[in-house]
Amino acid sequence: MFLRLLAVQGAWNYETLMGNGIAFAVEPALRLLPGGRNGEAYRAAMARQNGYFNANPYLAGIAVGALANAELSGEATDRIERFHTACCGPLGSVGDRLVWVGWLPACSLLALAAFGFGLGPAGVVLLFLGLFNLGTMALRAWGLRVGYRDGLRVASALGAPLLRKGPAQVARASALLAGIAIPLAVRGVIGPARGALEVVFAAAAVGAVVLARFHGRVEGWRLAVVGLVLFILIAVVR
Amino acid sequence: MIPLALGLIPLALLGALLGLDVVSFPQAMISRPIVAATLAGALVGRPGHGLIAGAVLELFALETLPFGASRYPEWGSASVVGGALYAVQPLGSRGALTVAVCAALVTASIGGWTMVWHRRLIAHWAAGMRGALTSGSCDAVTALQLRGLTSDAARGGLLTWTALMVLVPLDRGILGQWSFTGAQSRAAVVICAGAVAGGAIWKIVHNTKGAPWFLVGGLAVGSLLLLVT
8 A cells, every 4th residue: 555655646637636546545455345356345445435535645645544444444435435525625735734845845955955065966866865755755654554543533643743833843944944055056056157156146136035025926937937038049149 | 870869768768757756656756856857967977967957947946836736847857858958068068057947947837738738638538437437446446547657657758858859959059159158157047046946935934933034044054154165
């Protein structure tokens, strides 16, 4: 089940979102139902599990574990279906704040800082991948274990200190890291030609303030594409 | 001499693998620019160049968070394109980083659209298998999963190959006419990347109590490190 969780978004689509992946991940547990793979209980459970479902992929293990427990312990169908619907929101928002807004930028900034300090390609790549996957693999394993242990009562796990306070702590660490990493990374890219470093920092800072001011209304990377295309055109035609 | 179309196959395979990692499998973030561009650089013999392109793209990528159903840039295949384009240019090529990063950003945007089309395609397949899926067929669930994974890898590979087929000759043509100095060219791309990363970090942390002060503290430490290292 743990290995299948790694492909939980393998058939992500706009109809059932992650639903097919949930059925795929929970399927090995359902073979233990009376009648095995050819039994009526197995087919009914598979049909329940491949409907609409969405969550953060790194916390989907909580749902997979809980649903496996519920099916194997013979919980009422309507309770399983209610849980299936109810846990989408919390598992999505908590997981997104913890991983996408917290852990991923923190690991990314640490790798950028390492690059700025002059760490080589292998070191930077291993640092980023090692750190990110240490955190997310542990989160996936914890989710699956807690979900399977607690079954449909797993909601209390979402109140765990890691999930409640973790995002804010990681955001503070990311803020600190960003202040260190971004200037170092900029210097790392500029390389030996450092005459204009002060100008670059000043221009980048002004740009950052403008983008922060207009956040939600403009996407900086799209503006950057326009700016860089213009720069390239001028470089070619002048 | 190997024709370009064949020579790009190893990079296309890398693009397939990293495109797959973005959403489908295993989301280990080998598709993040700082990893993907470095791997592409290593594949063409210059991992250090790949890392530089990857660091710039990573600064841009801080702004785009891959939330479920939203459309976001596909950095895996795009970073292979950017890392490879930068790494194949001769040392001292003045506009190479600027053009490579711009090419990667455009590829990432197109990659985002290909992911949307891919998700619609899977929904279409799922609709065709609805009878089997609603009757609880394990074979149907597994088949849909495998189709999704295989087609996503094909999407990433095809996107990488097509982008490089178009961009390698275009890159050569542009750099042949390049008029800015190397320092000016790098400054332009780094200003954009730094501004986007700074704005993105503010967006992430400004709602967290105390976090802006951590950012200020970090900037103080960062400035000090710039002076002493």
